[in-house]
Amino acid sequence: MSENASAEPRGDAMDVERWRGKVYTDGWTVAAGGTIDVMEPGTLQKLTEVGLANADDVFAAATRAAEAQREWAAKKPAERAAVLRAAGDFFVRNAEELGEWVQRETGAIAPKAGLETLVASNECFDGAALPHHPMGDVLTSDEDHWSFARRLPSGVVGVISPFNFPLILSIRSVAPALALGNAVILKPDPRTPVAGGVMIMRAFEEAGLPAGVLQLLPGGADAGAALTEAPEVNVVSFTGSTPAGRAVGEACGRNLKRAHLELGGNNALVVLPGADIAAAASAGAFGSFLHQGQVCMTTGRHIVHESVYDEYVAALREKAEHLPVGDPWTTLSPIGPIIDEKQRDRIDGIVQAAKAAGGTIEAGGSYEDLFYRPTVVSGIDTQNPAWSEEIFGPVAPVIKFSTLDEAVALVNQSAYGLSVGILGNVGEAMKVADRVRSGKVHINEQTVSDESNAPFGGFGDSGTGSRFGGYTANIEAFTEVQWLTVRSDIAPYPF
Incomplete structure (x- = not known):
């Protein structure tokens, strides 16, 4: 508990002076959209400020992400796994400091904050196993060749996350997408950009993730719309309200992007x-x-x-x-x-x-x-x-x-x-x-439950099914299938 709840939290892990009033692209930079105050709902006072991205920031980030993704995907599986493990360790080591930010930014009780940091670490540790998971199948064929279906990274993934459980609902897409060789542009809700974005960026910054592979752009609806329009973005992972999700899904469909929508519930x-x-x-x-x-x-x-x-x-x-x-x-x-x-x-x-x-x-x-x-x-x-x-x-x-x-x-x-x-x-x-x-x-349990290795999703107005959690859902969500055949010699043709 703090004697002065309006004072900005302090600690070495978050290193506030690095990011206050900024976004993260190739380092902490000033955003074209300016800054936004982060309010503490329990006191109605300013907690801190972050950079506010606009559409131009998103389009520039998408170009940079596409470049960085190719090098990241080429890393050995063990290298990507090591980064994910190091990010998970960051959440474990600094749970108390991070928990204060979650509590005060979201108006949460301490156990809820502890759950967010715990799940964040587990998502990273589970993600660390993904690079070594089988990424395809050997297919039967009537032709004289070997036939394979292999999984490749989708490319650039846009992640749009909400305010309520911002750390969990960001990291559950960020961690597996990165582990599978994608670059990620993270747009957290501007009401909770610290728990939903900054602490994730700090975790992967400390873990040694190469520049450009993860970019943090808190922003409003214009930034979210830009993620659905940027040609380099191949997948958009959205968690939020059903009306907003419909708009994201429509835009992604128009632009031939895959949309993973985890929406509301009654x-x-x-x-x-x-x-x-x-x-x-x-x-x-x-x-x-x-x-x-x-x-x-x-x-x-x-x-x-x-x-x-x-x-x-x-x-x-x-x-x-x-x-x-x-x-x-x-x-x-x-x-x-x-x-x-x-x-x-x-x-x-x-x-x-x-x-x-x-x-x-x-x-x-x-x-x-x-x-x-x-x-x-x-x-x-x-x-x-x-x-x-x-x-x-x-x-x-x-x-x-x-x-x-x-x-x-x-x-x-x-x-x-x-x-x-x-x-x-x-x-x-x-x-x-x-x-x-x-x-x-x-x-014999109530309705609120989530585990990092369990598939998560809903039917009807609750979204497009299980797109998060567990090997199967994560691999399907953040990779594409390619058919590959191999012959020992050039095949004969009648032409």
């Missing part, structure tokens, strides 16, 4: 009859209120059997009413601030609309500054705004069901399909799991 937690309600309410509160509900996997819909509905609502209300709210850095509160006023007002607008549509606010429904109280809304139907929209805030809408068929229908009613949790009897939960449309299903 995730369901199903509480079966006979479930341990105390344990279920604890799981539901964690799923809805962790990091103020600003997680794509947040539990946005609680689907509870009618036999335990009242008991569950009462238990969840009790949890919400007794969770302290405040700046996690100065007070150690488990519920911190919303990222900014625009997001806070959107959350409150949905909550008030839910009440106007007949819902009952059991707890919360109010805020001070950027601190929105954990909120439970009961008595809703499927037309209620709190049910149908991704709120991205600490709000738990609860609806009841009577049969498993009804529970499955309620889960599948959403256009999103990212994560589902099912609590209660495992046999009954398995019946539900086999019928729901979701990229992830967790039995």
Whole structure:
């Protein structure tokens, strides 16, 4: 904890004087777009400043990245693996210093910050194994030649990451893309450019990554659009809202680029009859209120059997009413601030609309500054705004069901399909799991979960499927397939 939460964090690892007010291309440089202040949501004060890239910065970076990528891809697998391991070590060695930046820039509790640095190190360590992974197949052929399908680096990868878990949601694309021989242009959300970009750049800078292979360009929508337009960029890996993802996907399609889209979610937690309600309410509160509900996997819909509905609502209300709210850095509160006023007002607008549509606010429904109280809304139907929209805030809408068929229908009613949790009897939960449309299903766990070696992605409005995590997803995401044949002599032809 800091006595002066408005003071810029200090430490040798981050070496703030190197990068304050700058971006990274061939070193830390001044951006054509100028600078942007990074605000601390817990205090509403300036934390630091970084360079702000515009479209011209992105186009120049793409040209440089294409040059650097060829030399990087030609490195021996052991050389690329060594850089990834060294970057992972950076996150391990400096977890405490980096964790302060994550906490204060994102308004996070200490365990969330610790999770981000831990996952960042694991992504690098997992990535270090990729250069030695088999990169193709020997194919059968009716011709007198050897036939191979081999994987080659895609080239230049653009990574666009959001504000909520900025370190994890950047590094999970950056690390495997680099490990597989690509160059990367990273554009983190300008609200969280330090955790989402600077500390990753510092990790690979210290790890000895050659200049130009990773470039850091925090920026707005114009910088993101430039990544989809730059001819040198072959793949765009985007994590963010569904509307923004649609725009990225459309632009990439027009320019014949591959787009990997990990988008929103309105995730369901199903509480079966006979479930341990105390344990279920604890799981539901964690799923809805962790990091103020600003997680794509947040539990946005609680689907509870009618036999335990009242008991569950009462238990969840009790949890919400007794969770302290405040700046996690100065007070150690488990519920911190919303990222900014625009997001806070959107959350409150949905909550008030839910009440106007007949819902009952059991707890919360109010805020001070950027601190929105954990909120439970009961008595809703499927037309209620709190049910149908991704709120991205600490709000738990609860609806009841009577049969498993009804529970499955309620889960599948959403256009999103990212994560589902099912609590209660495992046999009954398995019946539900086999019928729901979701990229992830967790039995007797809530909806928020992520591991570096597990495939991550969703269906429908949640994106284009599993494009992150594990060897298979990462290799498919960041390489291209080439057919290669070899004969001992020139083949005879009839011409």
